[in-house]
Amino acid sequence: MSTLLDIQDLRLSFKGLRGITDVLHGISLSIAAGERVALVGESGSGKSVIARIVLGLLQETRSARVSGKVGFDGAEINTMRPRDRAKLRGTEMSMIFQDPTSSLNPTFTIGNQFAEVMRRRDPKLSRAACDARAIEMLTEVSIPNPDRILENYPFQLSGGMNQRVMIAMALVNHPKLLLADEPGTALDVSVQAQTLRLMHDLVEKHGTAVLFISHNLGVVREFADRVYVIYRGNIVEEGPTASVFHNPGHAYTRALMDAVPRITGAGLPEVPEVSDAFLAPMVRHDRGAA
C-alpha cells in the first residue's frame, strides 16, 4: 500500500503577546491510501491544528510557525505555493466538522452548497448535473427524498441530517483523504453512532483514507484501523486499534481508556441502520429566533 499522507517531525508554534508557545513538538504520522487512522487525545493536545496543517491553512496564518515535512500524495504541503495548496482542498482532501448545522452556510440551500463544492473540481459543471450528482450522493448516505433536501436550508434539517449532508458533500469530489475533526460530537450519541457507521461504510466503498480526530477512544474503536495517541503535542503511542485497546502501552492511553464513558466503552451502541427515528428526522424548525 502506498503512503498517502506522510508527516515527519512536524513542529508548530504560535507567536503571541506573551512570546512563543510551542504546540506540536515533532509529530510523525502516516496514512496509507484508503486507510482509516484515528488521532486521539484530550482537549488542547493539538489534534485540530494537525488537520489545519494538512489542509495547508495554518501555514497561511501569520502567527503560526510550521516546520517539518507534510507529504501528501507525493507533494510537499509545507513548501507549496498557497494557491497550489488551495487547489488540493475540497478536491483531493476534504474535511468534516464537529457541528454539522453550524458548519453549513445558513443563507444558501443544500443544493446550492453542493454545486459550490462540485465546481471546485469542475467549474463548468451545470446546475442540473450538480443536482443529479448530489442526489446520487445523498442517496448513498441514506437520505430519504434527496431531491427535496436540495431545496432546504440547513436550519430546516435535523443535526443528524445535516451530518449526512456534510459527509456526502465531503465525499462528492472523491477526495483521497478525508479529515474528520470530532464529527458529530455535537449530536446525541445514537445519531452520532449511526452516522459514523455510515461514514465507515462509505469511505470503505470509495477507498477514501481518513484521519479521524477524537478525544474519545471508544468512538474510534470500530472505525479506525490504526490509532495514534497524542498528548501535549507529542505522539505517545501508535499501533493497530485492537492492540492499542488490548494492550495500551502508555500510561496516558490507559488513562484515556478509563475516561471513556460506559455507553461507548463497549464499542458504539447498537442502533439499527434504518429505524423509525432515522426515517423521520426532517425536523422543520418553523420559527426563527425572533
Place this chain on the structure above:
Amino acid sequence: MSSVLRILLRRLGISVIVLIGVSMLIFAIARVIPGDPARIALGPNASAEQVANLRAEMHLDESIFAQYGYFVSDVLRGDLGQSLYTNRPVTTDIVQFLPATLELVIFAGILMVGLGLPLGILAARHRGRWPDHVIRVLTLLTVSAPSFVWAVILMLLFAFYLPLFPVAGRLGDSFDIATVTGFLTIDTLIAGNFSAFLDALSHLVLPSVALSLSGIGQAARLTRANMIETYDKPYIEMAQAFGFFPSRIAKRYAFKPSMIPSLTIIGLDFAAMLGNAFLVEAVFAWPGLSRYGVAVILRKDLNAIMGTVLIIALTFLVVNILVDLLIAFLNPRIRHSTRASS
C-alpha cells in the same frame, strides 16, 4: 412567499397605527405652542373681526377633539388643507418641496451603502493590517461630527476656498427645466439637457456627502464588526477547508450572513437622514421640504405642519418596510417560516 406577505401586512398595520399616533401627538403639540395662527397669518394690521372670521373658518374655537375630527375626515379625502404661509393647498407645497429632499436623501443613501459597505468589507478582509487601520481611523472621524458640521466644513473647503462645487441651491439660474418628477437629475435628462444634468449633479455633491458622511462611517464600522464576527463561524472554516477563494468566502460566506444584522441599523440610519436633512438643507439653501417645514413651524401654520410631519413619518415608515422586506429576502429563516409568529 406567504411569510413575506405576512410580514408586509403586519408592518402595514403597525404603520397605520404609528401614523395615527404621530398625527395625534403633533396635532396636540402644534396647538399647545403659544401664538394665534390666525393672527400670525393675517398680520398685525388685520382687524379683530377678520381674525375671528378666520378662526371660525379654521374651527379654532371648537374643542381640540372636534378639530381632530375635521382633520381626519379631510385627510381621508386627501385634503391636507390650505397653508396660511404659501396660500396654497398643503399637498401642492409638498409635491413641490418633497422631491428635492428625497433626491438629496436618496443620493446620500446611495453613497452610504455604495461606499460604507465596500469599506467595511475591505476592513474586515484585511483586519489587523493597514487597510483596516486606515478605514477605522477615517470612519471614526466621519461618525464623530454631525452632518450639519460636515455641511459647514465641506462648504468652506470645497465651495469657498477651493471653488469646485456650487455653494447653494439645486440648479444654476441659467437653466430652465420643466418639472416632471421633481428630481432634477431625472428631469434634466428627460429634457435632454446634459449640461443641466451635470450642473444638478454638482449641486448635489456637497449636501449629499455632508448628509451621508456619518452614515458611511456607521455602515462601514457595522459591516466590519459583523463580518469579523461571521469570520469566526464554523461555516467559514468549512469554506476554507473546501478551498474557496478568499474573495468568494468574503462575498458568499461572510458578507451575506453578516448583512442580516447590519441591515436594520443601516435602514434606521437612512431614515434618520430625513431628519438630518433639515440642517443640511438650511446650510446649503436647498429648496426642500425641510426649509418649508422650518418656515411653517415659525408661522404656526397648523395645516402645513401636520402635512410636513405626516409625509416625513410616512417616508420613514416606507423605508422601514422596504428594509424589512430586504432582510426577509436575505434571511431564509424568515422567508421560509411557515407558521405565524406572535
